[in-house]
């Protein structure tokens with residue numbers, strides 16, 4: 001089964017076909033990169049200053065929810081400076097030795113991209129501190145009492161780290177980045193631009209109204225925008241009997257209804273979380289872990305993927321006592337707001 005069809009609005013899941021498509025769609029320069037104007041300006045300044053001084057740019061941390069363009073920006077940083085790019089990821093660096101092998105083979109000026117940097121092994125993290133600061137690592141030679149550490153100079157490089165969970169990074173690591181870019185969800189206009197570009201590349205003839213409808217349902221996330229667009233393209237193609245893909249508002253609505261993406265872009269998991277929060281916990285407050293267990297998901301997923309969007313569109317608020325449903329949530333789900341404190345009346349084993 002194809003991941004696309006299972007979790008159309010999960011910004012994290014990507015099938016092989018989708019990855020190939022993403023590769024083709026990635027903007028290659030800051031100029032082509034849509035939206036994130038603040039971050040674009042910050043990056044531009046940092047890269048230009050480095051170029052003027054003919055040095056490697058400072059280390060950059062890209063933080064933000066999945067699918068907003070972190071990998072794309074890392075590639076742009078390399079491309080804009082005409083620098084080679086090495087790609088790795090936190091889960092692939094489980095020993096300091098893994099990192100030493102990468103670092104010692106970098107060429108001068110290379111951009112090292114470490115995706116999901118918060119998942120790197122602790123021992124490697126410590127090695128990275130020295131590497132980032134002094135372009136040097138200490139390699140342990142021998143074992144036991146006779147072990148000595150041998151310093152090894154590295155080629156100057158730029159580390160670009162990406163994380164969906166900046167809060168999990170230890171302070172010493174966070175502090176060693178010259179700049180942290182916080183990526184924001186995209187607004188409608190920006191998403192329409194992303195979609196327009198992708199439609200052109202897909203050879204899909206789609207009108208403005210239809211684009212706007214997709215833009216409204218893709219959770220502020222370019223990856224989801226591109227994915228929904230492909231399903232609309234399928235729909236248009238099949239309904240024209242293969243004659244050519246042309247999509248209007250009606251086609252978009254029909255296609256997205258088929259795939260269970262509602263008018264706000266909520267998918268099944270979002271709706272499950274919201275329904276439980278509203279109906280079972282009377283709108284909260286309820287703790288993240290309790291919510292996660294109730295829908296049978298990892299609390300990491302709820303926190304990194306589901307919740308940021310629900311908070312952003314004003315369906316959930318985070319309070320010190322837990323997550324609370326906002327009035328808009330009751331309206332969106334067509335429910336009457338319960339009296340506060342209902343959750344306390346629930347039988348204990350229902351929690």
Ligand SMILES: Nc1ncnc2c1ncn2[C@@H]1O[C@H](COP(=O)(O)OP(=O)(O)OP(=O)(O)O)[C@@H](O)[C@H]1O
Pocket residue numbers: 011012021022023025026027032033034035036065066067068069070071072073115164194222223226
């Ligand atoms: N600003 C943008 N303009 C145009 N397309 C974009 C933009 N940002 C992202 N995209 C597209 O969205 C897709 C996902 O982007 P990308 O892989 O860079 O996200 P990510 O932040 O690295 O996600 P993850 O956290 O899952 O690794 C790519 O196909 C990319 O082309």
Ligand SMILES: [Mg+2]
Pocket residue numbers: 070071072115162
């Ligand atoms: Mg990425």
